[in-house]
Amino acid sequence: MLRIAVQTKGRLNDDTMRLLTEAGIKLSIGKRNLLVASQTFPLELLFLRDDDIPQAVADGTSDVGIVGENEFVEKQKDAELVKRLGFSHCRLSLAVPKEAEYQGLNWFAGKKIATSYPEILSEFLRKNAIKANIHVISGSVEIAPSIGLADAIFDIVSSGSTLITNHLREVEVVMQSEAVLIKNTALSNDKQAILDELIFRLETIQNSADKKYLLLNAPNDKLSEIVAILPGMRSPTVLPLAQAGWSSVHSVIDEKHFWEVVSKLKAAGAEGILVLPIEKMIP
Structure with a gap:
C-alpha cells in the first residue's frame, strides 16, 4: 500500500482529487476522514495541511505527496521531486504599494518585506545582493503595507486580484509554481512499483490534455x-x-x-x- 499525502482542502485538493479520479482511483471520503484507502488501487490518502506535506514525506509518515512547488522549495526537506503535474499554477512575486516609485530591485534595500516564504525570499535577495528586513507572517500578507507592518510583500499571486484589492502592484516574479509529486528518498521496491504505475496513469492523462x-x-x-x-x-x-x-x-x-x-x-x-x-x- 502506497500512502500519499494531499492537501486537506482548497484548490490544490480539488485538482488533486479530480486527477486521481481520472486515474481510476476510487475513494469514499467522509467529512472527518484523515486517512482513506482506495478500493481500486493499492493507495491510501493522508490529508494534511499543504505546508506539512514536505515534512511528512521526508520523515516517512507518507511515502509520496502532492504539494505546491512553492511549499516544497520553501520547506527544504529531504524529499525528491518526481513529477510536475501541470495544475494549480501560481507564482511567488514581490509587490509594492501602487503609488510607490519603483525603478528596480534596489528599491527593496533597507525595506521591510512581509512574507510567508522567508527561505525563498532570502535566497533571492542574497543572489541579487539586496539587504532587506524580512518580516514573517503566517497569513493575510497582503494587508501588511496598509497597516504599517511592512513596506512591501512577497507572496503567492494567481490572478492578481488580491493585490489590486489591497492597492498593491506586482513588480518582480521570483518563482513560478505548480503542483508537484514528491517522494520519500528511501522508498521500498514494492512501493516504487506502485508509484511507477500511478505515474504511468498520470502521464496518460496529461498526454491527452x-x-x-x-x-x-x-x-x-x-x-x-x-x-x-x-x-x-x-x-x-x-x-x-x-x-x-x-x-x-x-x-x-x-x-x-x-x-x-x-x-x-x-x-x-x-x-x-x-x-x-x-x-x-x-x-
Missing part, C-alpha cells in the same frame, strides 16, 4: 501535401476509402493549433473533417 483526434477525407493526389500539414505521434494514419482515389486520414493535434491546421487542410483539399475529444492517450 488539450489534444484532439482528427479524421478527414483527402483526394489521393493531395495526400502528400495534407500529411505534411498534420502533426502526429509518429505520422498520420492513412486508410483507403471505398471511393476510388480517396483516403481517410487520422491524426492527433494540439487544440491550440486546431484552427490554424484546419484552415490549411481545407485549402489543401481536405473534406469531411471530424474532430473528437481524447479521453486517454498512451504513448
